[in-house]
Amino acid sequence: MSKIQLLDSRLANQIAAGEVVERPASVLKELLENALDAGARQITVDVEQGGTKLIRVRDDGSGIERDELPLALSRHATSKIHVAEDLEAIGTLGFRGEALAAISSVSRLSLTSNTGEQAEGWEVVVEGRDMAPSVTPAGHPRGTTVTMRDLFFNTPARRRFLRTEKTEFNHLEEVFRRIALSEFQTGFRLSHNQKVVHQLPSGDNEALRAARVARLCGSAFMEQSMPVDVSHAGLRLHGWLGLPTFSRSQADLQYFYVNGRVIRDKVVSHAVRQAYSDVLYHGRQPAFVLFLELDPALVDVNVHPTKHEVRFREQRMVHDFLYRTLHRAIAEVRPADRLDVQASPQTMPSWSAPTQGAMPLTQPRDSGADVSGTGYQGGGAAPAYRPPPSVADGDRQASAYGSLVTPRPEAVPMPVPEPGQTPPLGYAVAQIHGIFIIAENEHGMVLVDMHAAHERITYERLKRDWAEEKVRGQPLLVPVSMAVSSREADFAEQQPEVFQRLGFGVERAGPETLMVREVPVLLRNADSETLVRDVLSDLLAHGSSERIEQHLDALLSSMACHGSVRANRKLTIPEMNALLRDMEATERSGQCNHGRPTWTQMSVKDLDRLFMRGQ
Template identity: 75%
Template sequence: MSKIQLLDSRLANQIAAGEVVERPASVLKELLENALDAGSESISVDVEQGGVKLLRVRDNGSGIERDDLPLALSRHATSKIRGLDDLEAIGTLGFRGEALAAISSVSRLSLASNVEGEPEGWQVTVEGRDMAPSVSPAGHPRGTTVTMRDLFFNTPARRRFLRTEKTEFNHLEEVFRRIALSEFNTAFRLTHNQKVIHQLPAGLDDTLRAARVAKLCGKGFIEQAVPVDVERDGLRLHGWMGLPTFSRSQADLQYFYVNGRVIRDKVVSHAVRQAYSDVLYHGRHPAYVLFLELDPAMVDVNVHPTKHEVRFREQRMVHGFLYSSLHRVIAGVRPGQELAGSVADEGGPAAGMDAAMAPSQGNMSLTSPTGSGGSLSHPPGQAYPSTGGGVFGYGQGARQADAYGALVRGHVGESAPAVMPPANENETVPPLGYAVAQLHGIFILAENEQGMVVVDMHAAHERITYERLKQSWAEDKVRSQPLLVPVSLAVSSREADFAEQQPEVFSRLGFVVQRAGPETLVVREVPALLRNGDSESMVRDVLSDLLAEGSSERIAQKLDELLSTMACHGSVRANRRLTIAEMNALLRDMEATERSGQCNHGRPTWTQMSIKDLDRLFMRGQ
């Protein structure tokens, strides 16, 4: 083995470049972060051949003084930290001082800059193999321009790993998108081969910010997103989270920022996934643009060479804050609530949505409980005005179902009052309107002020039942209802042993199950909310889930799935004919129930077609 010796600076920088510079997109990330750290109000990016031939970033930030220009290209030279205390509370995007040195070692790099009050600027130039920088005067306004040419011209082996121009530009544009979403107060411009791709003015108000998000993430996202702004215990979370109905087949529209830095973190991912846990269809992914602000001392950003990962000093607190904030926002999304900051196109369903899960709920305005000005147009749980006639023409025979009790109990109160549309235009029409008819025993057709509403009655009832079961469980009030005729089940001896050994688990869920033989169980009581459900199938599925989890601790963790299974069995089934009163009772309960836009499996429960949609469909006015 040869003797130990120090590497020369060029070789050391090229080794470091292996961590910092993977492709043109990596270079852009470092240069944009430097420009933002310099306090720039405007940043322009010019790219040729996907960034391989040319990548230029120009800003109007604070600039670099002449004497510091050669030093800026040295390894581990930075103006952003001075000592260990600074490293433990980093407030800038960059801090290691190795990016420019790494980039200059594998490209032809020039850096021109000027500071406030200087009559002229200066430029430093470096070319990969020759690491000696040369400084010369340059006409340049206040700010900095970094120009990189011919990436990997001196390392052909690494250049061969680059992809096509289109692929490299797609990666570069994604980096541009992430950075442009992180700093709304800065204007951004991107050109590729002399063609303007993005021109983003500074977002100084909510409208311009929402317009930037729509431009970078798609109009469909902002139309189907809920604004978030929650602050507690020194933490602030704000941004936009997509409605569950705007889910994606891939996790390709998820942007999370910590103090302005886009990151990927297991704690964050788990908290977001939990918040969406029972409103997303299997295998789907939520969409969001969210910003977390906290004391820089509470997060360590120096844990990965690319700075994409962070470590929170109080992981449990951050996880709990994220989960509870997002969970409440999703829970508060109900029909009829106003979407603050929406730029929705009133003409129809959101454009650009993932087609597999895109109901046309875009015309219904929605918001989170944390937003301002959003409230139900009529208090939930109260009866809407009744009349003897109206445009629907039901007559007075329609009877009001007692909230949801009628559907669960299987009958309608004989003396219940009618639920009819308003007698005059001054009276309020509920968000989901009034039922008109039932279609094929599956869908409810209703009319509201916007147009036509179609509701999947089983999916909607399932969500309502599920939310009530969760609430009853949380309040320790899952009430049981004795069965007039106990149900006998033939089970395996293992299942019978489990039911006998852990009766308290079943009792907590609202069941009374007793062993009647080596392989026989008798169900004597079921949850009152699910009295009309399929008791035998319900108990079998719950028993199967309990056995699969094995312990009461795991059962507690999987409780929502258990309650979801119970709710599915206890919901009104397809092909059951409902009266107009029962249908209206369902609509009113949907308006008052959390997460009523999706069933327990993530499927949408209702969709809206506006009058404009219907006019377009039938080419009226064309």
């Protein structure tokens, strides 16, 4: 081996640049963060050839003193921290002091700045093998301009790994989008090859914030999202939460910020995934733009070279706050809210927790089950119609929705709607193919998948009853005998309390025989034998009582699916209307347990367009 020796400054900086500068987008990220830390209120970005030829960032921030310009391009030189204690509560986006030195070692970099207290600005560049800084006078208004040219001109190996101009610009534009969403009080402008791509005015009022999000994330996202603003125990979560109906095939519209810094964190991802657990179709991804604010001392941003990851001091508290906030916000979306959004995209009310009362921050089940008694109240507008309150628990199945379980033979005429009193989902008109319900409301026609809707209603009731330990059973007039395996019979005999709490009465009648004497009230019209077999199969798969508790939502969902009205079941008009009323009052009624939509709206304009009326 050769002798140990110190690396020269340029080589050391080029090695360090490997952690900071991956592609042109990495350069833009560092420069934009520096501009925001300088207090800029207007930032202009000019890019050529996807950022490989030129990236110029100009801001109107505080600027840099002449004597400090050479230090700005030196390694480990920064004005943002001074002592080790500063690392415990970092309030700026950048703090390491490596970015400009790393960028200057793999490109031709110049920095021009003026603090506004001097008649002229000053420009600094680094030259030669030792990267010696050279400072010269230059005309410049208050602020700073950083110009980077010919990225990786002196490191051909890195340049060969760059992609096409279009690909590199797409990455660069995504970085611009993330930064622009983090600071609404700053105006941004991006141009590529002398063509303006984004022009975002500054402003922190609600209309301008919504306009910027719509410009960067698409108007469809704003039309299918709800504002969220919740504070508790020093934590604040605000932003926009995409409705489950606006899911995507990829996680390409997920922006989460911690104290203004865009991050991708496992704790955050897990909390969001739990909140959407039973309202998204298989493999679909939610969309959101959310901002979490907390004491900087409670989060460590110095855990990754690119600062994309953070570590929370109280991970459990942050996880539970995010989960419960998003879980309840999604649950509070009712058909009336969705119809208001379709009629006017900006009318979705902001959801927030009540200002009084505490929200317990306990760990939820991994299954993401509904949580009762959190002190939350929906901030959305209440539907114009509310179903009558249920009667005593023992007769709960005979409430407004009981007609679906026990059909009433008498024909009840369809109620005549009063002006301004039509329920959100309207009144049923007909049933087609034994599957869909057609209803008429003030906006036009509503089409409902009756099985999917009933499945969600039954599922939510089972979850509520389980939480209240009130899953009541109903004895069967004629007990059902089932032939099972000896393993299944042993399990039913060893854990009868699990079946009892689920509302089943199951006894062992032989080595390979079970006798079903009782089924849950809500599912009393289901095929008892098939229902018990599927529940027994799920219980065997989960094993112990602890694992059953963890996978309870999946079990209750399976039970609800078997207990819901099936296709080709003929419903009367009163039964259809009872279903519509329960959908209006049920949480997450827009999706079934598997994430499929339960209803859709077609306005009169949509129908006119379909038949070319007025054209």
